[in-house]
Every structure is written in C-alpha cells, then in structure tokens.
Amino acid sequence: MTGPKTLYDKIWDAHVVSTSDDGTCLLYIDRHLVHEVTSPQAFEGLRLAGRKVRAPEKTIAVPDHNVPTTLDREKGIENEESRIQVAALDKNARDFGVVYYPVSDVRQGIVHIVGPEQGWTLPGMTVVCGDSHTATHGAFGALAHGIGTSEVEHVLATQTLIQKKSRNMKVEITGHLRPGVTAKDITLSVIGATGTAGGTGYVIEYCGSAIRDLSMEGRMTVCNMAIEGGARAGLIAPDEVTFAYVMGRPHAPKGAQWEAALNWWKTLKTDGGAHFDKVVTLKGEDIAPVVTWGTSPEDVLPITGTVPSPADFTGGKVEAAQRSLDYMGLTPGMKLTDIAIDTVFIGSCTNGRIEDLRAAAAILKGKKIKQGMRAMVVPGSGLVRAQAEEEGLAQIFIDAGFEWRLAGCSMCLAMNPDQLSPGERCAATSNRNFEGRQGRGGRTHLLSPAMAAAAAITGHLTDVREMM
Amino acid sequence: MDKFTTLTGIAAPMPLVNIDTDMIIPKQFLKTIARTGLGVNLFDEMRYTLDGAEIPGFVLNQPAYRKAEIIVAGDNFGCGSSREHAPWALLDFGIRCVISTSFADIFYNNCFKNGILPVVLPPEAVATLMADAQKGANARMTVDLEAQTVTSADGHSFAFEVDAFKKHCLLNGLDDIGLTLEKVRAIDTFEAQAAQARPWV
Numbered sequence: 001m002t003g004p005k006t007l008y009d010k011i012w013d014a015h016v017v018s019t020s021d022d023g024t025c026l027l028y029i030d031r032h033l034v035h036e037v038t039s040p041q042a043f044e045g046l047r048l049a050g051r052k053v054r055a056p057e058k059t060i061a062v063p064d065h066n067v068p069t070t071l072d073r074e075k076g077i078e079n080e081e082s083r084i085q086v087a088a089l090d091k092n093a094r095d096f097g098v099v100y101y102p103v104s105d106v107r108q109g110i111v112h113i114v115g116p117e118q119g120w121t122l123p124g125m126t127v128v129c130g131d132s133h134t135a136t137h138g139a140f141g142a143l144a145h146g147i148g149t150s151e152v153e154h155v156l157a158t159q160t161l162i163q164k165k166s167r168n169m170k171v172e173i174t175g176h177l178r179p180g181v182t183a184k185d186i187t188l189s190v191i192g193a194t195g196t197a198g199g200t201g202y203v204i205e206y207c208g209s210a211i212r213d214l215s216m217e218g219r220m221t222v223c224n225m226a227i228e229g230g231a232r233a234g235l236i237a238p239d240e241v242t243f244a245y246v247m248g249r250p251h252a253p254k255g256a257q258w259e260a261a262l263n264w265w266k267t268l269k270t271d272g273g274a275h276f277d278k279v280v281t282l283k284g285e286d287i288a289p290v291v292t293w294g295t296s297p298e299d300v301l302p303i304t305g306t307v308p309s310p311a312d313f314t315g316g317k318v319e320a321a322q323r324s325l326d327y328m329g330l331t332p333g334m335k336l337t338d339i340a341i342d343t344v345f346i347g348s349c350t351n352g353r354i355e356d357l358r359a360a361a362a363i364l365k366g367k368k369i370k371q372g373m374r375a376m377v378v379p380g381s382g383l384v385r386a387q388a389e390e391e392g393l394a395q396i397f398i399d400a401g402f403e404w405r406l407a408g409c410s411m412c413l414a415m416n417p418d419q420l421s422p423g424e425r426c427a428a429t430s431n432r433n434f435e436g437r438q439g440r441g442g443r444t445h446l447l448s449p450a451m452a453a454a455a456a457i458t459g460h461l462t463d464v465r466e467m468m
Numbered sequence: 469m470d471k472f473t474t475l476t477g478i479a480a481p482m483p484l485v486n487i488d489t490d491m492i493i494p495k496q497f498l499k500t501i502a503r504t505g506l507g508v509n510l511f512d513e514m515r516y517t518l519d520g521a522e523i524p525g526f527v528l529n530q531p532a533y534r535k536a537e538i539i540v541a542g543d544n545f546g547c548g549s550s551r552e553h554a555p556w557a558l559l560d561f562g563i564r565c566v567i568s569t570s571f572a573d574i575f576y577n578n579c580f581k582n583g584i585l586p587v588v589l590p591p592e593a594v595a596t597l598m599a600d601a602q603k604g605a606n607a608r609m610t611v612d613l614e615a616q617t618v619t620s621a622d623g624h625s626f627a628f629e630v631d632a633f634k635k636h637c638l639l640n641g642l643d644d645i646g647l648t649l650e651k652v653r654a655i656d657t658f659e660a661q662a663a664q665a666r667p668w669v
Binding site for chain 2: 017018020022024026028030037038040041044049051054058065066079081082084085088122124125130131132145146147148149150151153154157158159160162164196197200201227230231232252253257258260261264296298315316317319320323413414415422432434435436437440441
C-alpha cells in the first residue's frame, strides 16, 4: 500500500507476517494478556496437542474476574468454581512459563490496568487478550482488541492471529470539554451518536483537540469502550503525554532503546490526506455529563434529559426500548435526575485508574453518602490502591461511607461475590448496562466517576456540575 | 471442529435487537474450565425463572422450537463480551446457524471456530425469514454453505456472502492452528526481523 496511511494502516503493515491471495493476513502479536476466565480451555488445548507457548516472555497473565475484593481475601475464594478457575491459571502460568502476577502480588489487578501500568503496553504494538475491553490499550497507539478462547490458543501456540483488515473510522472531538465533563462522557456520547453497531467492521481512531487534552487515564477510558460501539479497536496517536506516561515503567525500553523506540513512535500518526471510510465529529463543548437509561450502552442521554418513550425510536429499537424500560422499571418522561439509586460502584477497566479515584474523591471530600446507600470503590490494581492511599483519597472514600476494596473486576460483571440483587439500582462507572450484567434483575446506570460520587451523596442520579 | 456443509432444521425467531453475550450465556456460567455442557444454560435468564422453572413464553421453551438448530435474530447479535462460551452454549444446545442483519465482530469470529455459521442478510430477507420462522416447527430452513444460500420451507431463497477462507475452514472442519503452523518459517523470519527493527518489544 502506498500513499498516505492512517495510524491503523501503519501498525497493521508493521505486523503482517504473510498475506494470502484473498487478503487474509497472518498478523504478529507483540503482547498477549491472559486472565483466568477465557484461558483454561486454551491451555488445555495446548496440552492435548503437545504444544508450547511460543513466546512466554510476551505473554502476561493475571487473575482479575473472579477474585474477591474484600480485605480478607487471603483466606481464599469461597466459590468452588471460581477457586478452580484461578488455581488453573496459577498452574497454567507456571507450567507454560508465562509472566504472572498472582492474587498475592501488589501489582495484581484488572489485566487492562496492569498491562499499561507495568509498561507491557507500548505504542505501535499489537496487543490481544481474551477480553473485549482489550480496546483499552489503543490509548497508547497500540492495535489492541479482544479475541475468543480459540484465538487465545492460536496466539499462545503461534504468536499470530489470522485476520482480515478492518476499515478506518475517524472520531474527532473538536474544541474542549466543559467543566464537569470527562473522558467517560466523551466515549458514552460517541456510542449514543453512532449506536452499538456503528463501529462494526471498523477500527476507530479518536482525534481532535479534546482528545489531545486528555491524560493517558482518560484516553484509556475512551478507547476501552470502542468495543461498546462495535469497533474492533480504538486508537489514539501517541504524543508527549503518552511518552511521559510510558517512560520509566518497569517493562518500558531504557537508554539507547528508549531513544530508538521514541523515534519510531513519533512516526505513528495518520498522514495528511489519508482516507477514512467513516467520519464522526462531535464538538467538545456540546458534550454534557451523561448517563444511560436503558440496557444497551447506546441508551445515552445528558443528565438534564428525561426518560425516552419507545415511540421515540424506529424499527427493532421500539421493542428493545420497551423491554429496557420494563427491565429498568422506568416511565417515559421521568426526569433522569429523579431516578433514585441504592448502590454505587466505582471501578472497572473503564474507570478504575488513579485519575478516576481523584475525580470521585474531589466530589466526596468532606461529604457523606446518603444513608442506606451501598457504595464501593474497587481500585483497578494493587498499585492504584496504594497510590490512592498515599494521596489520601482512600480516607476520603472511607470517611464518606464507601467500602475501600482490593483490586479486581468486581461488580462490573459480578463474577465474584460483588453483585446486585433483583431490583437493586446501581450508578456504575463500568462499561455495560446489559440485563443481568451486575447480577440478575440488577439495574445499571453507566456514568463517570464524578457523577457516581455525586449520586452517592444525593441518592439519585445527579448533575455533578451542581456540586462543583 | 465439526464440518458445516448443509443444514436443514427448525429456525427459532428472536426478533430482539442487540442480543448480547450476557443474555446468551450469563457470567455465572463462565466459571467452567470445559467447553461443553453449557447448552442447558443458553439464554438462562430469559429461559428460566429465579427458581429454575422454565418460562413458557420464551421461544426455545415452546414445543415447536425445543429442537431448533437455527436462530433468526434481530440486528447486532452477539454484542458485548468476547466470551467464546456464547457459541459453545449455542452449539451445545444444538444451534449450528444464526441469521441476522449484523453480528458483533468477536462473536462472529468465534462462531467460525466452533462449526457455527453466522449468516448476514439484508433487513428485508431477515424479515421474511423471521416471518417464516414464526410459523413453528413446520417452517424448516435449509442453509447451504457451499452454495451460500438460505432457503425457507416456503421456497424463499436468499444468497449470502461469506469470507472465502472462513468458508473453506468451516466446510472442511479445519483447525486454524494446524494451518498456521505450516507457516512457522515465515513467523520465525518475521520475528527475527522485528527483533532487529524493534528490539524493545
């Protein structure tokens, strides 16, 4: 391919091992992240075929989905199946010699937080994991996406994936965000505008001044939810913010290699005149703090809005909207700020990083959560937790009435004991509001950490701008 | 992986849009370390009450559809998580083909690794097949992968597109890893060159 290239084109071209006549490529994988839920069958497949892990030094495993986040977790995992699954990862990591952060390691956490934190994720890499939120790593200008367990086994055995190239989509956020508006509001607003299938078949490059303004934490939040918009991956071109974040991380290059890497990383941007197959532009100033009202991440509205009616939609979405309203127990026309909540969850690979905890703590400082509210903060990693304690954030959460937990995926998908009961309603900083996602019958409203903190104080969905 | 050549079977209608992988197989069933046995929990929360009784209105609980091998679904089927447990559960129940206007990317790929054919057709074609599927157990459909057609009992026939390599693997029940390992020298060469060009990786 000649002519101007997109960032996606450049990373793709640098990783093609071979191309078949029909355009199917074998793509080399630089980093393979592994967790306990989607890997046991893959390791078992290797054993049955007598195969090894081709590049154990490029394979990083950490248990996150099933692990308890309560302070007594050294007692072990009570649920037998969860315990077996984590034990299987312990054994597989040991038997196959991959890099491993066990539950007892302070560096343990959600795989998508640990990878960047430890410097495993670097610009220009290909990164995969048996987890759809692998899109997170795109914040570094790495081509990162989720794969199924069969593909996990394929990557373990061959360090490659059989792939066809996606199309290029540009999502530009112009101007600047207004106060109280965050990366979470950007990514939810994009999905609200394009729908959960709007990105299907594409790799998205997020660009524009409002994206440039974001920290690495914010950029990870934006890319994390690219999958919720249907895209294979989300990308942000690396810049000085990226390089400053990466420098000095345990597995980042050092010395002369750092200089060589930096030289290449600086070329990782879309050339002028490169072609995008689809372009979406939002004005940063038009983005408000948003919440979801339904059971799809595309069900997004500004907090100042009202619950929609099925009649506001067309096609299959009419029935889906009615089903969502029934499930969520909401009535059309109701103000979003009148929706009472009983649970607040701050955490996940979407919003479990230090900046997220700072944003929530800034709202909570000196305040108490509403009486009867169940509220928890689950840091994304042991190191995020330690840093939050050092900065005094943990004490703010505890004083406000939050539970201060250990690291893991927790109530984002409720595979561990952190779950909603039927009818409970949660303001959650996570990424999916699907039926039953946080526990059968549980109701989820997605929002930013600052908005979650505001809701914890008032007991209902709240416009955080009124508390700033 | 089992081959997929042609399939004639009962099609269950699921017109809902955005059927996500949490609906297909809820998280509490992802704790298994096996690939089999998930069929009984396929669509668990739509299919059973909290105390485990069948919900009669759910399509796969209706007598006509208990042996369905095909699902005709609303837009964006399989969105959400990458869990391959979703196609494992479908397969274990006996579903070998899903027909929709669109599929989420990871789910779509996962189907091909498990002998399940996801068929993408235009909205009008899916609407016709959905109406046919709603006629019950007599409305059997035939899916022919070689010819790339879906034909309903009423004789409606629709051609679909499928990637040539994916079709080849599915028709022959081929193992991807075996195919890729035939190219191991190309991988070795790439790896050696990349180690020179990007030694920090």
